[in-house]
Amino acid sequence: MLSYSARRIAQAVLVVFAVTTFAFVILRAVGDPARLLVSPEGTMEDLQSLRRVLGLDVPLWQQYVRFIGHSFVGDFGSSFIHGTDAFKLVISRLPATLLLSGAALLIGVPFGMLMGVVAAVNRKKALDQIATFLAVIGRATPHFWLAIMLIMVFSVQLRLLPPSGYGSFAHLIMPAVSLGAGLAATIARLTRSCMLDVLSQDYVRTARAKGLGQDRVVLGHALRNALIPVVTVVGLQLGYLLGGAIITETVFAWPGIGRLLISAINNYDYPIVQSAIIVIASAFVLINVAVDLVYALIDPRVRYD
Amino acid sequence: MKRGNEPVNRLARRLWLALLLALPLQALLVHAQQAPVEVVIGLTDDPPSGDPHKSRGANGGHLLYNVYEGLVALNGEMTEVLPKLATSWEQVDEFSWRFHLREGVTFHNGEPFNAEAVKYSIARLLDPNAVRLNSGYKHISEVEIVDDHTVVIHLSTTDPMFIERLPDVHMVPPVYTASVSEEEFGRNPVGTGPYRFVDWTVGDHLTLEAYDGYWGTKPVVDRLVFRPIPEVSTRLAELQTGRVDFITGVNYDTVSVIENDPSLRVESNSGRRTVFVHVDQLGGFAPLQDARVRQAVSHAIDRQLLIDGVLNGYGTPLATFFRPDMFGFDADLPAQAYDPDLSRSLLAEAGYPDGFTVRMSTSPTTVTKGDEIAQAIASMLGEVGIKVDLQVVSDQTQRDTYLGNPDKTSGAVPPLFMWNWGSQLPDASSPLTGLLRTGGVTSYMSNPELDALIDRFVAEMNPETRRAQAIELQQFLYTDLPVIPLYLQLDLYGVNERIGWTARKDEYILGVDMSLR
Numbered sequence: 001m002l003s004y005s006a007r008r009i010a011q012a013v014l015v016v017f018a019v020t021t022f023a024f025v026i027l028r029a030v031g032d033p034a035r036l037l038v039s040p041e042g043t044m045e046d047l048q049s050l051r052r053v054l055g056l057d058v059p060l061w062q063q064y065v066r067f068i069g070h071s072f073v074g075d076f077g078s079s080f081i082h083g084t085d086a087f088k089l090v091i092s093r094l095p096a097t098l099l100l101s102g103a104a105l106l107i108g109v110p111f112g113m114l115m116g117v118v119a120a121v122n123r124k125k126a127l128d129q130i131a132t133f134l135a136v137i138g139r140a141t142p143h144f145w146l147a148i149m150l151i152m153v154f155s156v157q158l159r160l161l162p163p164s165g166y167g168s169f170a171h172l173i174m175p176a177v178s179l180g181a182g183l184a185a186t187i188a189r190l191t192r193s194c195m196l197d198v199l200s201q202d203y204v205r206t207a208r209a210k211g212l213g214q215d216r217v218v219l220g221h222a223l224r225n226a227l228i229p230v231v232t233v234v235g236l237q238l239g240y241l242l243g244g245a246i247i248t249e250t251v252f253a254w255p256g257i258g259r260l261l262i263s264a265i266n267n268y269d270y271p272i273v274q275s276a277i278i279v280i281a282s283a284f285v286l287i288n289v290a291v292d293l294v295y296a297l298i299d300p301r302v303r304y305d
Numbered sequence: 306m307k308r309g310n311e312p313v314n315r316l317a318r319r320l321w322l323a324l325l326l327a328l329p330l331q332a333l334l335v336h337a338q339q340a341p342v343e344v345v346i347g348l349t350d351d352p353p354s355g356d357p358h359k360s361r362g363a364n365g366g367h368l369l370y371n372v373y374e375g376l377v378a379l380n381g382e383m384t385e386v387l388p389k390l391a392t393s394w395e396q397v398d399e400f401s402w403r404f405h406l407r408e409g410v411t412f413h414n415g416e417p418f419n420a421e422a423v424k425y426s427i428a429r430l431l432d433p434n435a436v437r438l439n440s441g442y443k444h445i446s447e448v449e450i451v452d453d454h455t456v457v458i459h460l461s462t463t464d465p466m467f468i469e470r471l472p473d474v475h476m477v478p479p480v481y482t483a484s485v486s487e488e489e490f491g492r493n494p495v496g497t498g499p500y501r502f503v504d505w506t507v508g509d510h511l512t513l514e515a516y517d518g519y520w521g522t523k524p525v526v527d528r529l530v531f532r533p534i535p536e537v538s539t540r541l542a543e544l545q546t547g548r549v550d551f552i553t554g555v556n557y558d559t560v561s562v563i564e565n566d567p568s569l570r571v572e573s574n575s576g577r578r579t580v581f582v583h584v585d586q587l588g589g590f591a592p593l594q595d596a597r598v599r600q601a602v603s604h605a606i607d608r609q610l611l612i613d614g615v616l617n618g619y620g621t622p623l624a625t626f627f628r629p630d631m632f633g634f635d636a637d638l639p640a641q642a643y644d645p646d647l648s649r650s651l652l653a654e655a656g657y658p659d660g661f662t663v664r665m666s667t668s669p670t671t672v673t674k675g676d677e678i679a680q681a682i683a684s685m686l687g688e689v690g691i692k693v694d695l696q697v698v699s700d701q702t703q704r705d706t707y708l709g710n711p712d713k714t715s716g717a718v719p720p721l722f723m724w725n726w727g728s729q730l731p732d733a734s735s736p737l738t739g740l741l742r743t744g745g746v747t748s749y750m751s752n753p754e755l756d757a758l759i760d761r762f763v764a765e766m767n768p769e770t771r772r773a774q775a776i777e778l779q780q781f782l783y784t785d786l787p788v789i790p791l792y793l794q795l796d797l798y799g800v801n802e803r804i805g806w807t808a809r810k811d812e813y814i815l816g817v818d819m820s821l822r
Contacts, residue, residue: 031705038709039361040726041735042440042746047709053436080436081353082507083491093508151542163542164534166509253534255508263350263535266701 008292012285019281020071023274024064032056033080033268054080067274076278077271079264086271090257090279096166097256100248101241103176108183109234113223115184116191120199121218131188138185147178147251164253175252179245183237190233194226201225227298235291239284341527342821344804346814347540347552351507351533355494356487357475358430358437363553363796363812367531370813371513372413373475373496376404376423377468381809381818382575383630383731386468390418390476390497399463399766406454410520412478413501420450425479427458435487441470441735463764465771466632466732473729499524499817508533513816524816544569544799551804551814555797557617557674563799572800573619574808576793578727579626580672582665582682583707583740583788585749588716592661599786601651602721605689606682607643608792615677620792625782626740628793630731630810633775638783641790648689660690664719667695668703673794675723693721709746725794729811734763737778741787750787 034050051057055066070077076087119131154174155163165171198204199222207221246258253259257276264272295302352368354360360369376391391404410418427448430439447459460467478495485493494502499521500513511531515524532549534540537556543549545566555563555571563569582602584593592598612620622640629636652660667679676697683693696719698706706718724747726736737759743751762778765771782790796812805820 031701032709035705035709036701037436038746039438039440040708040746041728041739044709044711044744044746046440047746049433050436053434078488083354083356083359083436084488089507096508148538151539156542156545159546162548163546164536164539165532165548251536251539253509253532253536253539255506259508259535266699268701268705 005289005293008289012282012289015285016278016281020274020278021064023277024067025060027268027270027273028060028063031268033270036268037080076275079272080269081264081267081272082269086269087275087278089272090260090275093255093257093260094279096254097242097249097258099172100175100179100245100254100256101238103172104179104183104241104245105234105238107176107180108237109187111180112184112187113191113230115188117195117218117223119188119192120195121214123196128192131192135185135188135192138181139189141181143178143182143245143247144251146181147174147248150174150178151251164251166253166255171252175245175248175254178251179241179248186233186237187230191226191230194229195222198222198226224298228295231294231298232291235287235294239287242283242287243280342525343528343530344526344551344816344819345530345532345549347532347534347543347549349533349537349540349554350535352511352531354491355502355505356491357477357494357496358426358432358439359435359491361438364533366811366813368494368511368513369475370498371500371529371816372494372498372502373477374498375472375474375476376406378472379469379731379811381807381811383577383810389472390423394468397457400461401457401459402467403451403455403457406456407520408454410497411518412481412497413495413516413518414478414481416478416480416495418476418478418497419453420456421453422476422479423456424448424450425482426476427474429477429482430474442474463766465764465766465768466730466734469730469732500529503528515816522817524819525821526816526819529816541799544801547801550801551806552799553796553814555799557615557619557797560617560619560797568802570800570802572798572806572808573795574810574812575630576621576628576795577729577810577812578725578794578796579623579628579736580620580678580723580725580791580794581623581626581788582791583722583724583747583749584786585713585716585718585720585722586787587713587749587751588718588720589714590663590716590720592655592657592663593720595655596785597651597655598657599789600784601648601655601689602686602691603641603786603789604644604651605648605686605691606641606789606791607685608640609643610685611678611681612792615674615681616792616794619795619797621795622792623790625779625790626726626736626788627733627775627779627782628728628731631728631775632732633772633779635776635779638779641783645685645689652690657690660692662692662694663721664694664696665721665723666698666703666706666719667723668698668700670700671703672723672725678791679723694719707747707749713749724788727812733775733778734759738763752787755781755787 034047034054034056038047038050055063078084079086079089115131115135119128122128151163154161161170161174204217204222207217246262249256249259260272261276348364348367350364352360352365355368357369357373374389376389378387378389380387390407390410392407394402394404397403406420412418427445430437430442431445444460444462444464445458446461449457449459451457476497481495482490492505499516499519501516503512503514505511513529515527534543537554540552541559541562544552560571563571584599586594608622612618624638624640627634652658665679665683667675669676672678679695683695686693707722728735739745740747741750741755742748742759743756758778762771762774765774798808800806803822805822806818
């Protein structure tokens with residue numbers, strides 16, 4: 001188990017490094033930040049001197065060597081636009097993103113699993129159809145639209161919740177619900193199909209045959225086995241959430257990583273994009289490792305020796 | 306208790322109740338009188354930085370122009386220069402100006418404002434080794450300190466618009482600025498303005514508070530809170546629910562929502578940005594090198610229809626990119642006329658009786674609703690036989706493609722593109738040099754005669770001669786059409802009725818302009 005973990009972590013570092021390098025090259029192929037910063041009445045010389053000040057006038061490989069060298073001492077550069085330490089700025093946005101992701105998971109996972117189990121147990125009955133219908137609606141509704149509708153109803157019409165912002169429980173409700181709804185729908189559909197699969201297995205029939213109650217069969221025997229794919233998907237979704245729910249964060253003016261990233265991409269603010277990619281890639285990779293380790297906990301067949 | 310006492314008791318109870326209710330109410334009223342007046346403003350994004358020498362754009366300006374001041378300022382319509390940190394000034398000779406500085410002014414941190422601060426601020430703005438927005442100031446050769454409250458600024462070239470340039474040169478406190486890193490300074494700005502910086506959580510809010518030691522008239526509003534709310538419908542919801550008092554970047558389509566709410570109103574400025582179709586004359590696309598074809602394009606466009614149909618009526622058709630506030634504006638030139646028949650005959654005359662196909666590039670945001678405007682133009686051009694192959698790209702791609710393009714003769718870019726210019730000066734020198742003069746960052750033409758005329762106009766110190774040059778330039782722009790002018794783009798704001806405020810041409814929201822109704 002230990003050597004497995006060590007191997008996975010080494011792989012993780014490699015993945016983060018590769019992603020960062022890829023981002024570095026792609027970013028510089030996409031656009032020139034000096035052109036967005038130069039004064040419109042400026043001259044071509046002004047443009048060139050901006051490139052020099054930003055360190056963009058030297059060949060790509062030299063920029064890369066400088067970037068790697070600085071990265072090792074924890075210096076990921078200053079934001080071209082804000083002039084502040086890019087990595088610090090990204091990290092300062094992490095709490096808001098973590099809070100929103102956590103809240104969305106807290107809404108999405110229990111609701112989704114409950115709906116999935118209820119649907120599977122009541123297969124082809126009214127409850128199943130209702131749950132499936134809700135799940136399809138949940139998947140098909142664009143985040144953006146749901147978010148705006150929530151604001152229209154709960155803020156503008158009913159005046160119950162603040163339309164946007166950050167800082168109190170009331171601010172969290174609508175973003176978390178709009179993000180959690182889609183998540184619940186995904187998990188409900190997955191749980192339902194996994195449960196159906198497991199419920200038709202021999203060992204479930206055996207459990208029923210030996211006289212166990214419905215609750216014990218469903219929760220004790222079936223659900224635990226149906227969880228493995230669900231855990232994988234929850235892990236992946238959490239990775240996406242940590243990358244910043246860009247649309248949700250934008251609509252609700254939530255100060256998370258996603259909004260910072262999208263504005264940095266729009267402004268070709270390389271240092272912020274690079275820092276954000278390092279943070280997001282690390283989170284993604286770590287979650288994947290964690291998911292693999294959780295498998296061993298819930299499924300005795302999985303061992304990492 | 307006897308029955309007979311009941312009415313008395315009831316009365317007593319009521320009195321008690323009234324008293325109980327009145328007490329907190331009175332306390333509240335007293336509190337309301339003393340509570341600081343706060344105005345919350347919903348912006349489209351965070352200001353980039355509090356560093357006045359490197360921040361830009363309207364969102365940056367909302368912060369900078371409340372916190373900092375220059376030696377002079379422009380009024381809201383940009384037609385008049387007002388004294389600020391300089392009480393008066395005079396021209397010493399063609400190349401130098403003397404400024405008499407206001408006495409008794411302190412920065413928010415207590416540092417005195419004096420000649421040393423002017424010298425330091427201008428030197429910092431001109432630092433060649435830092436990111437600075439100093440393109441318009443590179444001709445400042447020296448700041449000479451005469452005494453503590455007098456400076457002479459020397460220029461290396463003549464500049465008729467030098468005073469009008471100065472509102473953007475914000476004064477910073479030398480001791481504080483030099484003692485902190487650029488990063489720290491950008492996050493904790495200190496100026497002499499009516500508002501001092503309080504706190505800033507990027508992505509959430511920025512708070513400014515009226516500065517007690519301000520030299521001028523104290524603003525009515527004690528506290529300004531700026532909130533970045535990128536999504537336009539969310540900003541509108543915040544305004545409707547009264548949680549913000551003020552929003553920028555109002556969508557032309559949702560104006561009616563604000564107009565129909567009795568507690569809100571729409572404010573619009575007179576427009577700083579001129580919108581036009583720029584023409585690439587260097588890339589080798591033959592038809593557009595003929596002025597008659599450019600005239601045909603211009604006369605095929607119904608500007609009023611664009612304004613009424615796409616922009617909900619907010620816009621003013623233009624004759625050239627000269628704005629009415631600009632020096633030498635020719636009010637006698639009418640907006641370019643819509644005349645498709647004339648268009649067709651001009652095309653035939655130029656040898657394109659059946660029209661031609663041309664690529665055109667636009668983005669939804671470089672120009673407000675740039676995608677819809679360009680689609681409408683494409684269909685208008687189609688009416689006279691010019692088939693437009695329209696490419697809609699992002700604002701970044703649009704700017705990246707056309708701004709500072711190092712190889713303008715390659716012909717790789719679409720020869721027609723939507724562009725705008727928001728000169729900060731009441732003068733056309735910046736669009737003339739940036740858009741038309743050979744070598745300008747977005748110039749796609751080369752005409753030595755025009756270059757010479759522009760050079761004379763930019764440096765001419767005699768107002769009458771300069772006015773004649775301005776008329777000559779407008780005549781040229783009107784007939785040669787190196788860019789095809791469309792309209793002045795107006796900025797819309799949603800404002801709570803409790804606040805008195807009129808929009809400034811320069812797009813900035815200043816606490817000193819606000820009153821309570």
